[in-house]
Amino acid sequence: MTVAEQEIIGNNAQKQLARVIEAANSIILGKEDVIKLALTCLIARGHLLIEDIPGVGKTTLAHVLANSLGLSFHRIQFTSDLLPADILGVSVFNRDSGQFTFLPGPIFSQVLLADEVNRATPRTQSALLEAMAENQVTVEGETRPLPQPFFVIATQNPSNQIGTYPLPESQLDRFMMRIRLGYPDTRAERELLKGRSRRELLQEMRPVINPEQLLQIQQAADGIHVADALLDYLQDLLEFSRVNPDFNTGLSPRAGLAVLNCARAWALLHGHQHVLPEDVQAVLPSVISHRLYGNEQTGTSSTTDLAASLIKRIPIP
DSSP: HHHHHHHHHHHOOOHHHHHHHHHHHTTTOHHHHHHHHHHHHHHOOEEEEEEEOOTTSSHHHHHHHHHHHHHHEEEEEEOOEEEEEEEEEEEEETTTTEEEEEOOTSSSSSSSEEEEEEGGGHHHHHGGGHHHHHHHHEEEEEEEEEOOOOOEEEEEOTTTTTTTTOHHHHHHHHHEEEEOOOOOOOOHHHHHHSSSOOHHHHHHHOSSHHHHHHHHHHHHTTTBBOOOOHHHHHHHHHHHHOTTTTTTOOOHHHHHHHHHHHHHHHHHTTTSSSSOHHHHHHHHHHHHTTTTTEEETTOOOSHHHHHHHHHHHSSSO
């Protein structure tokens, strides 16, 4: 594919994504940056963890993405008595045929909302691992592929709330990004209070693009050029996190790939023909917030401080 052809595809993808963002902004008020990060994660073929207090719009964001992209959607309310079979499905005996028939669970959808994922037991949480890592599930010895695209959005209450089970590191690492919505600003909240119900607006929402177009957008992101100098910058960030005493545990190669893939998607979203250092810096905090742990003795324990420290201390080549 020529450079001119790639530019045309990239421009078309940016226009399509701009329409998605416009539709999402009409329901999720005053949170365009969060919407862009969520779309970036989806374009990069990752999975998204949204951690925040109840009532700020986590579930609404999941509905908005599914509706605007024309994707099949299932929601699972995670509770302490939820079982893996409630997510994956189960085989039942059919008396007429004399055989077992598999009844697929809600995980067989293009967008899966795992609501309050940290209220389920670790055994149930781990039922998502294979699906998120390999886009397939194995039930009773048989492996079944999941629909494409496949996107898990998990919401999580703060760990200090009653009735929560901390997500194990192995599962946290399956999420490409972790974001927070936060409270709306004054203007957005006033519009929310005076306007129509978000539920009504969601019911009226129509797809802006279709799943086939989304797959094409994902492929277009794969074609965004990454220069060697940009890779040098990314490797410097990774290496600094591994050797500097401010960090307890450095970023893994998987984290590096996640940053790169998200930077490609962010670049496509903003009409860039190649990845810029600014694209890496824009996605870095959301990609590393659940992967990088600071050293409390040095006073850099918050994830915001960690990301800012990396960006500030590593020069752009």
